[in-house]
Amino acid sequence: MILTSYDLVYMLSFIFGVYILYRFMGIFFNRKKVNKKIELISYFIYYILAVTISIFINIPIIMTIFNLISIFILSYNYTGSINRRLVSVVNIYIVLMISELLAGFIIGLEGIDFSAFEINQYNSIVGVVLSRVISFAGVLIYESYKNIKTGVHIPISKWICIFLIPSSSIYIILIVFSTEGIVFYNKMLITGILLFINFATFYLYDVVSENMMNKIEKAVAEEQNRYYEKQFHTMKNSIDQMDTLRHDFKNHIETLKQLVTIDEKDKAINHMLKISETSLKKNDIYVDTGNVVIDSIINFKINEAEKFSIKCNTKIILPWDLKLNSFEMTAILGNLMDNAIEANKKINEEKRQINFTMKYDRGRLFIRISNPYNQKILKDKNTKKLLTTKKDNSNHGKGISSIKNIVEKNDGLIDIDYDNNIFQVRITLFYNKFIKKKENE
Amino acid sequence: MYKIAICDDEPAICNMIQNVIIDHYEKTDKKIETSVFYSGEKLIESLNKRHTCDLLFLDIELYKISGLVVGEKIRKEYNLESMHIVFISGKTKYHHEVFKIRPLDFIDKPIDKKEVIECINYAMKLDGKTTGTFTFKYNREIYKIPVENIIYIESINKTLHIYCIDGVRKMYGTLKEVAKKLSKYNFVKTHRSYIVNIKMVEVFKSDKLVMSDGSSIPISRTQKYKIHETQNQLQGRIQ
Numbered sequence: 306m307i308l309t310s311y312d313l314v315y316m317l318s319f320i321f322g323v324y325i326l327y328r329f330m331g332i333f334f335n336r337k338k339v340n341k342k343i344e345l346i347s348y349f350i351y352y353i354l355a356v357t358i359s360i361f362i363n364i365p366i367i368m369t370i371f372n373l374i375s376i377f378i379l380s381y382n383y384t385g386s387i388n389r390r391l392v393s394v395v396n397i398y399i400v401l402m403i404s405e406l407l408a409g410f411i412i413g414l415e416g417i418d419f420s421a422f423e424i425n426q427y428n429s430i431v432g433v434v435l436s437r438v439i440s441f442a443g444v445l446i447y448e449s450y451k452n453i454k455t456g457v458h459i460p461i462s463k464w465i466c467i468f469l470i471p472s473s474s475i476y477i478i479l480i481v482f483s484t485e486g487i488v489f490y491n492k493m494l495i496t497g498i499l500l501f502i503n504f505a506t507f508y509l510y511d512v513v514s515e516n517m518m519n520k521i522e523k524a525v526a527e528e529q530n531r532y533y534e535k536q537f538h539t540m541k542n543s544i545d546q547m548d549t550l551r552h553d554f555k556n557h558i559e560t561l562k563q564l565v566t567i568d569e570k571d572k573a574i575n576h577m578l579k580i581s582e583t584s585l586k587k588n589d590i591y592v593d594t595g596n597v598v599i600d601s602i603i604n605f606k607i608n609e610a611e612k613f614s615i616k617c618n619t620k621i622i623l624p625w626d627l628k629l630n631s632f633e634m635t636a637i638l639g640n641l642m643d644n645a646i647e648a649n650k651k652i653n654e655e656k657r658q659i660n661f662t663m664k665y666d667r668g669r670l671f672i673r674i675s676n677p678y679n680q681k682i683l684k685d686k687n688t689k690k691l692l693t694t695k696k697d698n699s700n701h702g703k704g705i706s707s708i709k710n711i712v713e714k715n716d717g718l719i720d721i722d723y724d725n726n727i728f729q730v731r732i733t734l735f736y737n738k739f740i741k742k743k744e745n746e
Numbered sequence: 747m748y749k750i751a752i753c754d755d756e757p758a759i760c761n762m763i764q765n766v767i768i769d770h771y772e773k774t775d776k777k778i779e780t781s782v783f784y785s786g787e788k789l790i791e792s793l794n795k796r797h798t799c800d801l802l803f804l805d806i807e808l809y810k811i812s813g814l815v816v817g818e819k820i821r822k823e824y825n826l827e828s829m830h831i832v833f834i835s836g837k838t839k840y841h842h843e844v845f846k847i848r849p850l851d852f853i854d855k856p857i858d859k860k861e862v863i864e865c866i867n868y869a870m871k872l873d874g875k876t877t878g879t880f881t882f883k884y885n886r887e888i889y890k891i892p893v894e895n896i897i898y899i900e901s902i903n904k905t906l907h908i909y910c911i912d913g914v915r916k917m918y919g920t921l922k923e924v925a926k927k928l929s930k931y932n933f934v935k936t937h938r939s940y941i942v943n944i945k946m947v948e949v950f951k952s953d954k955l956v957m958s959d960g961s962s963i964p965i966s967r968t969q970k971y972k973i974h975e976t977q978n979q980l981q982g983r984i985q
Contacts, residue, residue: 592838593838594839622852624840624844625839625840626841667845667848668956669977716952716953717952718971718975735950735951736949
């Protein structure tokens, strides 16, 4: 078989087509942790297979199935949930497909009337190039939606709508073009409308993601306010205590003076011991680094922990004037402490304990928290997410995964291990990445 | 002999720390020498006489010359990069300037005996790994340099450039061999052409290290996790 000039143009333009697909994947998935070699090879294999099939077989329904499966397989280059993959695959495919049809209409394939199940007879050089241009325009439109990649968890009900619209569009197009007796401009109109519906759906997907994110942010902000309020009271209490202490001291010194003058040594020493026992013992402030963000979160959580008679050992060494992103810090520390408290609730009271260390050293912030646990921590093999026996299962997993998201977003490291009934999380954050950029806050 | 200095303007604190050390190490085979300074000036006087120590307990809130100033002098003027400094403080609020001195740890007043011992053991553990001699040949001459003077080693066209506190030396060899020899002294290969003395790192960034001489060493993607992970494990005496 000799390759026609159409085939050659098709092969060339399809390189651009694969690039468009690659850009599309970049919209839906995070390309940060991708093995670039495997990614390149997989796209190359896809290219070879797609070109071969379209030149030698060229039956629309087979091409559709092949492309859907291939795009789905290619999506495994990236991390993401199955829901995300399905939405992306159908969305990408519908844009590519409609672009091809639109190109057909524009160059005026009058009486275009192919059957989905027979060999496609319409080969147009201009059409094939034009369809690439249109799909590239599609990529550019999608790229303007910024909230897609955030990885926010979208409720299943909303997800079904987002998934069903593009997938039924594919079906409608296949049927419309396989049905005889529909006039040309109607077909053109249907395709145009479908394209519009899909862009609109995608816009809604973007908005839904944004809303979900705002919701989460709002929840964290409310949490933060509670911490601050509590910290305010703790600080006020300690100031009040200091005032009382100062007042008492006058009296104590007077008493001591008396005792010393009448040479009552033992009584004087006894009195001094009493002062140090009562007045100078540590007050309600557990953690006092001077860093309001850290102090308020940790003190609030220690207070919570003590309600369940959990012993908290903390060691925090950091500059009080270290500028931290309070939103992200609240999410990380709040979730870490909550998990530790939850785990402790399930074990014997005398064994309950949380060890929390935070240390700043040479541009890095180390966070380490460990606690005993006595439950089956389930690790989902597919997603590597931690699940627990907590009733509100999905919620708990989200705690750890939101910590992970923040840490990874900031180029930090997180390590979770659990042996010998000790659950431990270690986090390393970098000042230049994590904190400094938020200096204007 | 492990030399420990204590500098605090409250004699009671100095004596207490000194007693804790004597009590604890009397029974062990570890030989420890302690010296006490009641002011920053006294300590500086001693440093001027080239008396130094392995570990220094230093009060931040010293009268006249603060612990911060003393610490800065130790690092910048006397170039005592490998001396461990543990700050003693009455408060738990620390200014970020204090961290530039690269303190080993902080202990707050009232002093907990256990913490003092933990700090000493941790310092000794680190020192067991960081002192030694590195021997190499260059142009038929044999060189012996203390490993704690090495800041980093760079491989340029099959020649290894050894950047030390007191200048650059050269040798022929592969970075791989040298990395193997130095790994027990807390040296890490960060990149295909760099080996770094972790103790000499001034700032850790996710993708590079800034060394005490100001040079910036890249970290390759493959080494990133390894370096920062071991660092997190080494960090601090609390497990």
